[in-house]
Amino acid sequence: MRSMIVSADAKKGMVVKQRVRVSDLKLDLIDVTILRFLDLKQILQVSPGKRLLKIESVKDGGHVVREARVSRLLDSMRASSPARAKPASATTRAASVDDEKKSWILRHPSALSMFEEITRASMGKKIVMFLDYDGTLSPIVEDPDRAFMSQEMREAVKDTATFFPTAIVSGRCRDKVYSFVQLTELYYAGSHGMDIKGPPRSCSNGNKVKFNLFSLHRITDGDLVLCQPASEFLPMIDEVYKTLVESTKSIPGARVETNKFCLSVHFRCVDEKSWDALAEQVKLVLSGYPKLKLTSGRKVLEIRPTIEWDKGKALEFLLEALGFAASDDDVLPIYIGDDRTDEDAFKVLRQRGRGVGILVSKVPKETSASYSLEEPSEVRRFLCRLAEWKRQSL
Numbered sequence: 001m002r003s004m005i006v007s008a009d010a011k012k013g014m015v016v017k018q019r020v021r022v023s024d025l026k027l028d029l030i031d032v033t034i035l036r037f038l039d040l041k042q043i044l045q046v047s048p049g050k051r052l053l054k055i056e057s058v059k060d061g062g063h064v065v066r067e068a069r070v071s072r073l074l075d076s077m078r079a080s081s082p083a084r085a086k087p088a089s090a091t092t093r094a095a096s097v098d099d100e101k102k103s104w105i106l107r108h109p110s111a112l113s114m115f116e117e118i119t120r121a122s123m124g125k126k127i128v129m130f131l132d133y134d135g136t137l138s139p140i141v142e143d144p145d146r147a148f149m150s151q152e153m154r155e156a157v158k159d160t161a162t163f164f165p166t167a168i169v170s171g172r173c174r175d176k177v178y179s180f181v182q183l184t185e186l187y188y189a190g191s192h193g194m195d196i197k198g199p200p201r202s203c204s205n206g207n208k209v210k211f212n213l214f215s216l217h218r219i220t221d222g223d224l225v226l227c228q229p230a231s232e233f234l235p236m237i238d239e240v241y242k243t244l245v246e247s248t249k250s251i252p253g254a255r256v257e258t259n260k261f262c263l264s265v266h267f268r269c270v271d272e273k274s275w276d277a278l279a280e281q282v283k284l285v286l287s288g289y290p291k292l293k294l295t296s297g298r299k300v301l302e303i304r305p306t307i308e309w310d311k312g313k314a315l316e317f318l319l320e321a322l323g324f325a326a327s328d329d330d331v332l333p334i335y336i337g338d339d340r341t342d343e344d345a346f347k348v349l350r351q352r353g354r355g356v357g358i359l360v361s362k363v364p365k366e367t368s369a370s371y372s373l374e375e376p377s378e379v380r381r382f383l384c385r386l387a388e389w390k391r392q393s394l
């Protein structure tokens with residue numbers, strides 16, 4: 001490891017994609033986008049043949065700005081991971097918390113109590129169901145490998161898919177979410193929609209699927225991989241995964257999960273005192289990869305390619321694949337999700353002016369969804385009721 005002083009000119013607060021040549025180490029040009037907010041007299045610690053490993057500002061101002069950016073990221077993660085609602089008698093704040101909840105529920109009423117309104121909106125239309133996985137179909141648990149859905153939930157989803165085309169849209173890698181759900185008749189959009197696969201033709205419930213040939217990536221024995229817009233990022237994601245596993249292993253409880261086209265860094269089992277250190281590590285590693293971006297979820301930071309693709313785009317893609325154009329009035333997409341990343345899909349529904357967004361949350365959250373459900377057990381009741389309503393109306 002060697003240290004050297006590098007100077008570059010960029011103005012504090014300006015977005016500058018600055019490249020710096022570190023010539024005596026024979027490194028390529030390295031991206032130092034992290035410099036953009038700092039006063040630039042930096043010590044870059046680099047090792048030959050490697051990308052940027054560490055930046056330390058020699059000016060106090062630099063540290064302050066960097067800490068502010070990390071804490072903004074953590075604030076956003078905390079906002080996505082609200083604590084459980086306190087019982088009404090627990091604190092004097094309870095009354096105002098209750099008032100806030102009441103006013104939020106007026107704006108985002110329960111999809112169960114508004115069930116008739118939702119089914120009325122579906123008259124003459126084909127319902128297409130989109131379901132997030134973690135926190136929607138399965139309860140949030142400490143170990144991401146053990147986030148199993150119940151058999152009752154599986155049956156509810158299966159029943160739903162008998163009547164309506166149904167897709168699981170998850171941040172998880174597609175194979176992993178399939179191993180949890182285990183229903184062949186569904187569409188699966190893994191890695192935040194960057195890996196979409198349809199059911200084998202024999203299972204597609206007679207839904208007419210119009211494939212967009214430009215998006216078709218691979219066909220194997222009747223299994224259709226419909227869309228993988230981030231394939232070129234696979235080697236980069238793999239490299240970052242290995243680097244992150246190494247650089248976070250000294251932080252107890254930290255865990256890096258690969259979701260194929262994106263990564264999750266889990267904070268849930270990390271002592272909150274170490275959250276800053278973990279976020280710092282993540283930002284540091286990412287500073288060498290300007291083509292990747294960070295988003296936050298429930299006690300998780302997610303690393304994704306900077307392509308214009310998210311759960312909202314996946315929803316639009318699937319609707320089109322199912323034969324419904326953006327302007328179609330004969331489809332009613334219903335999207336149920338609990339996380340910040342689901343907001344991209346809720347926004348698409350709002351913009352279309354058609355469709356039903358349902359946020360799963362016990363506590364008030366800023367959302368573009370129209371309705372709410374408190375927890376996965378309510379999601380199951382909603383799905384069962386919808387399937388039953390359809391069965392009765394046939």
Ligand SMILES: O=P(O)(O)OC[C@H]1O[C@H](O[C@H]2O[C@H](CO)[C@@H](O)[C@H](O)[C@H]2O)[C@H](O)[C@@H](O)[C@@H]1O
Pocket residue numbers: 132133134135139140141142143144147169170171172257259264266268297298299300302339341
């Ligand atoms: O889009 P989703 O299906 O909601 O996936 C989002 C992330 O879900 C998982 O993490 C979350 O659930 C874990 C298990 O309950 C929990 O331990 C973690 O704190 C939550 O953030 C999954 O592990 C991530 O890879 C997904 O990106």
